[in-house]
Amino acid sequence: MATELTRMTAAELSAALTAKDVSATEVTQAHLDRIAAVDGDVHAFLHVATDSALEQARQIDNKRSNGETLSPLAGVPVAVKDVFTTTGMPTTCGSRILEGWHPPYDATITRRLKRAGAIILGKTNMDEFAMGSSTENSAYGVTHNPWDLNKIPGGSSGGSAAAVAAYEAPLSIGTDTGGSIRQPASVCGIVGTKPTYGGSSRYGVVAFASSLDTPGPFGRTVLDAAMLHEVMSGHDPMDSTSIDAPVPPVVAAAREADVSGMRIGVVTELSGEGYQNGVLARFGEAVELLESLGAKVTEVSCPHFKYALPAYYLIAPSECSSNLARFDAMRYGLRVGDDGTRDAEEVMALTREQGFGAEVKRRIILGTYALSSGYYDAYYGKAQQVRTLIIRDFDAAFSQVDVLVSPSTPTTAFAIGERADDPMAMYLADLCTIPSDLAGNAAISVPCGLADENLLPVGLQVMAPALADDRLYRVAAAAEAAFTGRWGHPLLAEAKGL
Amino acid sequence: MPITRDEVAHLARLSRIALTDAELDYLAPQLDQIITAVAQVQEVAAEGIPPTSHATGLTNVFRDDEPRPCLTPEEALSQAPATELQRFKVPRILGEEE
Numbered sequence: 388m389a390t391e392l393t394r395m396t397a398a399e400l401s402a403a404l405t406a407k408d409v410s411a412t413e414v415t416q417a418h419l420d421r422i423a424a425v426d427g428d429v430h431a432f433l434h435v436a437t438d439s440a441l442e443q444a445r446q447i448d449n450k451r452s453n454g455e456t457l458s459p460l461a462g463v464p465v466a467v468k469d470v471f472t473t474t475g476m477p478t479t480c481g482s483r484i485l486e487g488w489h490p491p492y493d494a495t496i497t498r499r500l501k502r503a504g505a506i507i508l509g510k511t512n513m514d515e516f517a518m519g520s521s522t523e524n525s526a527y528g529v530t531h532n533p534w535d536l537n538k539i540p541g542g543s544s545g546g547s548a549a550a551v552a553a554y555e556a557p558l559s560i561g562t563d564t565g566g567s568i569r570q571p572a573s574v575c576g577i578v579g580t581k582p583t584y585g586g587s588s589r590y591g592v593v594a595f596a597s598s599l600d601t602p603g604p605f606g607r608t609v610l611d612a613a614m615l616h617e618v619m620s621g622h623d624p625m626d627s628t629s630i631d632a633p634v635p636p637v638v639a640a641a642r643e644a645d646v647s648g649m650r651i652g653v654v655t656e657l658s659g660e661g662y663q664n665g666v667l668a669r670f671g672e673a674v675e676l677l678e679s680l681g682a683k684v685t686e687v688s689c690p691h692f693k694y695a696l697p698a699y700y701l702i703a704p705s706e707c708s709s710n711l712a713r714f715d716a717m718r719y720g721l722r723v724g725d726d727g728t729r730d731a732e733e734v735m736a737l738t739r740e741q742g743f744g745a746e747v748k749r750r751i752i753l754g755t756y757a758l759s760s761g762y763y764d765a766y767y768g769k770a771q772q773v774r775t776l777i778i779r780d781f782d783a784a785f786s787q788v789d790v791l792v793s794p795s796t797p798t799t800a801f802a803i804g805e806r807a808d809d810p811m812a813m814y815l816a817d818l819c820t821i822p823s824d825l826a827g828n829a830a831i832s833v834p835c836g837l838a839d840e841n842l843l844p845v846g847l848q849v850m851a852p853a854l855a856d857d858r859l860y861r862v863a864a865a866a867e868a869a870f871t872g873r874w875g876h877p878l879l880a881e882a883k884g885l
Numbered sequence: 886m887p888i889t890r891d892e893v894a895h896l897a898r899l900s901r902i903a904l905t906d907a908e909l910d911y912l913a914p915q916l917d918q919i920i921t922a923v924a925q926v927q928e929v930a931a932e933g934i935p936p937t938s939h940a941t942g943l944t945n946v947f948r949d950d951e952p953r954p955c956l957t958p959e960e961a962l963s964q965a966p967a968t969e970l971q972r973f974k975v976p977r978i979l980g981e982e983e
Contacts, residue, residue, distance in 0.1 A: 489963070597939075628943060691929070697926045712901075725976050729976060730977050730980065731975055731978045736898075736902060739900075739901055745908075751902065756888065759896075773926050776934060778937060810918075
């Protein structure tokens, strides 16, 4: 029974819990057992909240036996990226500078998960302050891809993706700034969504690049991701960039899974040189599949997308250099060298030297450069203009089609260590995902098969206009149903040793 | 060579990061390579194009200024590296002669 429970989807667990076929305590214990069994190899978690998870589960079981009406996710476990503040648990952001920090407040999304009765299993590994595409930039060790432990799980939300792929949790949450949900979802063979910017609250999400950071869900199925999307989203007065609009009907769209008559645009610029053959082959098949399901497919050009990567690597570091100034060793976190001989600035510089890893330092310095007087117009200013042009490309495209599609990443999971000393090679992992972050619209990654070269998962990316997140789920669910029918099982069933 | 080792050292000082010499040797060529790559944005004809700082179009978002519960002093200070008399205790901020 215990293994069976960890193989169930969130939707199946929700139904079984509602029918009282199983208790929240049993479900939670099964996942804690699974974590104990496999996380030594995968290292998806930085903190496992055994006691509070079981206590939460007991409360849900009591409420249910008292006949209370509960949310669909009540009793369903979820893993939380270590960038969301959580009372009663540490929050490190994968950084030494926050080692041992216990935030005194919950993120809005943490609070919403708790209110919905979702069981918080613990905190997942990530690239330090969400900067990276492999989770190798964590100060607490690398997470391993459950498909092949020698490969990266993607990043920055690599722990959240790996936890779901390894059946340690049916659901998890991450954040996407340049692709940090969709890229790990793609390389781990699961579903991950970047909601519309402002559709999910940033309150209590430790900031990396505030105009881009977007919390979103991971699941093993499109419907599961939609269920979590619905619970975590919605207007939050505590986040001034939160959009005051209803949550798009994502769960209904995932259940309908109908693309007949939809206009789907294939982005010309997101293919070709630099893309792995197996990725392009699976993507091509996915497009044919959608066409066979009744969608009208056309090719759409977005000429400025080729400048999205350089614009992003100016905008995100600029914002990060400002946001991470808060780590000043004065009010919380690490403090180094305060022995009475040094002044505050020296202590600050020593603390940041020892508390930050190489990638965070690179980006802070890069951002400081891009914002400095004399360079501002040529770098940050120009990148902001390119951002406008990318938004205009999307607007033009969405005047012709309902959604855009591309591969989620140019390649499948690469080997741990392969790109660690080559920042530009690492940055290319975000090539397909960055445009949606810059435009603030919505995008999803859904598995579309295995690359022939290495039998590792490939993701199909679907992009929709802002606040049309439901279209993502409609298309992704249709593709998922057709693919699963063709394969005879979910893609994840192909992963060896799981 | 858009950026030199000395410039990286200067930027690190501005960023309050006490980089070691070994790190400067490692980071300076990488930053040079990254800046060369991102400078590609300068190719784009963008004259007269307004900049976008964020994509929602929201401006001046306010909420009502109403009293509501907040952290207690104990909670606010609970994660501080050092405290004294219910305050954050910090290293000296002025030099001997100031």
